[in-house]
Amino acid sequence: MLALAGFLRWVFVVPPLARQYMAGDTTTRAAVDAAWLAQHQLGGALLGEHLGQTLAIAWSTTISVIILRRRLLPAAVGMLGLVASAIYLLNQGDILTTAIPGVPAWESAGFLGSTLWWSMDRHPRLRAPAPASTQPTPQNRLCPAASRCRAAGLPVQP
Structure with a gap:
């Protein structure tokens, strides 16, 4: 939501500023600058990048901890999520340097962290196995033909 607020400035704030800049004299242009x-x-x-990304880092860290505690996915997913979140957090220096010169920044951190998090979802060994109840078996498949199903001992479709 914060990122959306940051992007909407390009729709609602920048065009009027651009018109004023183009139509203005030197004083107006300095004010528009x-x-x-x-x-x-x-x-x-502040809104779009720093706070938006900080909340995204908090979300990915929370999801990673839930994965590790509840064992919903392989532990490697939770660990890599924590690593990706930490790397992504290092990208905040790049944003902070726009307001506070001299803050240490690692320019590739945001790209590396988000790519690592995204690629974990694509790796077949890191995916969760399908729940047993979703795999069709005679025990969990509903049979549409009532007489044959009852004879075979299968659940009948209502």
């Missing part, structure tokens, strides 16, 4: 920087830092860097 300042307004652009303020809205970009607030809407883009």
